[in-house]
Amino acid sequence: MTTEAARRFTATRRDRLDRLIAEAVPELSRSQAQRLIERGHVQVAGAQATRAALLIEIDTDVEVTLPHNEIDEAAAMxxxxxxxxxxxxxxxxxxxxxxxxxxxxxxxxxxxxxxxxxxxxxxxxxxxxxxxxxxxxxxxxxxxxxxxxxxxxxxxxxxxxxxxxxxxxxxxxxxxxxxxxxxxxxxxxxxxxxxxxxxxxxxxxxxxxxxxxxxxxxxxxxxxxxxxxxxxxxxxxxxxxxxxxxxxxxxxxxxxxxxxxxxxxxxxxxxxxxxxxxxxxxxxxxxxxxxxxxxxxxxxxxxxxxxxxxxxx
Incomplete structure (x- = not known):
C-alpha cells in the first residue's frame, strides 16, 4: 500500500521555501512544512532541499512528499x-x-x-x-x-x-x-x-x-x-x-x-x-x-x- 503522496507546484514569486510550501499546500502549517524540509521530503528543481529558509526563484518547480501520518494529521482536522x-x-x-x-x-x-x-x-x-x-x-x-x-x-x-x-x-x-x-x-x-x-x-x-x-x-x-x-x-x-x-x-x-x-x-x-x-x-x-x-x-x-x-x- 502506498504510504506517501506528492504535491507539486511552481513558485509564483521569489520567497522562502517554507513560506511557499505553506501557501501552495494549504493542508500544511508553516511548521509542518519546515519539518518536512528538514527531513528531506522536499525537492526543488529535482534536487533535495533541506533548508527552510532557502530562497526559491519564480517559476521554480517544487515537489513535497507527504507521509500519510502528515496527511492524516491535517485531514483529521x-x-x-x-x-x-x-x-x-x-x-x-x-x-x-x-x-x-x-x-x-x-x-x-x-x-x-x-x-x-x-x-x-x-x-x-x-x-x-x-x-x-x-x-x-x-x-x-x-x-x-x-x-x-x-x-x-x-x-x-x-x-x-x-x-x-x-x-x-x-x-x-x-x-x-x-x-x-x-x-x-x-x-x-x-x-x-x-x-x-x-x-x-x-x-x-x-x-x-x-x-x-x-x-x-x-x-x-x-x-x-x-x-x-x-x-x-x-x-x-x-x-x-x-x-x-x-x-x-x-x-x-x-x-x-x-x-x-x-x-x-x-x-x-x-x-x-x-x-x-x-x-x-x-x-x-x-x-x-x-x-x-x-x-x-x-x-x-x-x-x-x-x-x-x-x-x-
Missing part, C-alpha cells in the same frame, strides 16, 4: 458534516475548497484523505492511487451532498446505479443574467475544449449530457437562482451547459467571471437519491444551501425586492 452513515456508505455535506480525490499536480487535501484519516478501514478501498471509495464527484469549489463507499460491495453497487442513471441529483445555483425561458432543458454533448485543456465544452460527437433547469427567483436583469436536475454526470456539466446558453454560474472564473458577491462558483448539490447498498431501500439526502450562497441570495433579495418573489413571466 477538516470539518465534515455527516448526513448519513451505515456499515457500507457515508453521505456527507462536502464543503467548498476540497477535492474529492487527489489530482496529480494539484495541491490540497481530498475527501479521500479525510475519510482514510477517520475510517482507517477505507485504506483498503483503492482504485489506483487516488479514487478509493469515490463513486461520483463534485468540483473542488462545489458544495453539497456526496456519497462515499466504505466497502467494496458498496462501491460496486453504487457505481452500477450511477452507470444505469438510477440516481437523483438536484443542484441549486446562482447565475448571471435574466434567464429566459424560466424553465428549460439543455441536451448537449460535452467533451474537452479544443482551445483550453482545463475546460469542457459543447462539442459534436462528445458524451451525451442532459440538464434540466427552472428559475426559482429572478433578480432584475442581473442574476437568477436556479434549481437544476441532471440525468448524467459529466465533468463540469452544469457549469458548461449554463454557460453555453448564456447564463454562467456566478463566481465561476473558468466559465464566466469572478464575482464581488462570492469567492467561488455559486453551485451546491442540494439533493442526492440512491438505493442503499445495505438494504436496497431508496433514500434521498438533502444539504441546506451553504452560508456563503445564502448570504448572496439574501443580498440580492434586498437589492431586487420587486423581482425576487419567484419566476418572472
Amino acid at each position: 477538516v470539518p465534515m458534516e455527516i448526513i448519513y452513515e451505515d456499515e457500507h456508505v457515508l453521505v456527507v455535506n462536502k464543503p467548498a475548497g476540497i477535492l474529492v480525490h487527489a489530482v496529480p499536480g494539484v495541491p490540497g487535501l481530498s475527501i479521500v484523505d479525510v475519510m482514510r484519516a477517520r475510517y482507517p478501514e477505507a485504506r483498503d478501498l483503492r482504485e489506483g492511487d487516488y479514487r478509493a471509495g469515490v463513486v461520483h464527484r463534485l468540483d473542488r469549489d462545489t458544495t453539497g451532498v456526496l456519497a462515499y463507499a466504505k466497502t467494496d460491495i458498496a462501491r460496486d453497487t453504487l457505481k452500477d446505479q450511477w452507470r444505469a442513471r438510477e440516481t437523483e441529483k438536484h443542484y441549486v445555483t446562482i447565475v448571471e443574467g435574466r434567464v429566459e425561458p424560466i424553465a428549460g432543458i439543455v441536451d448537449a454533448e460535452l467533451g474537452p475544449d479544443p482551445n483550453d485543456g482545463r475546460r469542457r465544452a459543447v462539442v459534436e460527437e462528445g458524451e451525451n449530457a442532459y440538464s434540466e433547469y427552472r428559475v426559482r427567483e429572478q433578480y432584475g436583469n442581473d442574476h437568477a437562482l436556479l434549481d437544476v436536475e441532471i440525468r448524467t454526470g459529466r465533468t463540469h456539466q452544469i457549469r458548461v451547459h449554463l454557460e453555453a446558453i448564456g447564463y454562467p454560474v456566478m463566481g465561476d472564473s473558468l466559465y464566466g467571471k469572478r464575482s464581488e458577491y462570492i469567492g467561488r462558483q455559486a453551485l451546491h448539490a442540494a439533493k442526492l437519491g440512491f438505493r442503499l447498498p445495505s438494504t436496497g431501500e431508496y433514500r434521498a439526502f438533502d444539504a441546506p444551501i451553504p452560508t456563503d450562497m445564502q448570504r448572496v441570495i439574501d443580498t440580492l433579495r434586498t437589492q431586487y425586492t420587486d423581482d425576487s418573489k419567484g419566476p418572472q413571466q
Whole structure:
C-alpha cells in the first residue's frame, strides 16, 4: 500500500521555501512544512532541499512528499458534516475548497484523505492511487451532498446505479443574467475544449449530457437562482451547459467571471437519491444551501425586492 503522496507546484514569486510550501499546500502549517524540509521530503528543481529558509526563484518547480501520518494529521482536522452513515456508505455535506480525490499536480487535501484519516478501514478501498471509495464527484469549489463507499460491495453497487442513471441529483445555483425561458432543458454533448485543456465544452460527437433547469427567483436583469436536475454526470456539466446558453454560474472564473458577491462558483448539490447498498431501500439526502450562497441570495433579495418573489413571466 502506498504510504506517501506528492504535491507539486511552481513558485509564483521569489520567497522562502517554507513560506511557499505553506501557501501552495494549504493542508500544511508553516511548521509542518519546515519539518518536512528538514527531513528531506522536499525537492526543488529535482534536487533535495533541506533548508527552510532557502530562497526559491519564480517559476521554480517544487515537489513535497507527504507521509500519510502528515496527511492524516491535517485531514483529521477538516470539518465534515455527516448526513448519513451505515456499515457500507457515508453521505456527507462536502464543503467548498476540497477535492474529492487527489489530482496529480494539484495541491490540497481530498475527501479521500479525510475519510482514510477517520475510517482507517477505507485504506483498503483503492482504485489506483487516488479514487478509493469515490463513486461520483463534485468540483473542488462545489458544495453539497456526496456519497462515499466504505466497502467494496458498496462501491460496486453504487457505481452500477450511477452507470444505469438510477440516481437523483438536484443542484441549486446562482447565475448571471435574466434567464429566459424560466424553465428549460439543455441536451448537449460535452467533451474537452479544443482551445483550453482545463475546460469542457459543447462539442459534436462528445458524451451525451442532459440538464434540466427552472428559475426559482429572478433578480432584475442581473442574476437568477436556479434549481437544476441532471440525468448524467459529466465533468463540469452544469457549469458548461449554463454557460453555453448564456447564463454562467456566478463566481465561476473558468466559465464566466469572478464575482464581488462570492469567492467561488455559486453551485451546491442540494439533493442526492440512491438505493442503499445495505438494504436496497431508496433514500434521498438533502444539504441546506451553504452560508456563503445564502448570504448572496439574501443580498440580492434586498437589492431586487420587486423581482425576487419567484419566476418572472
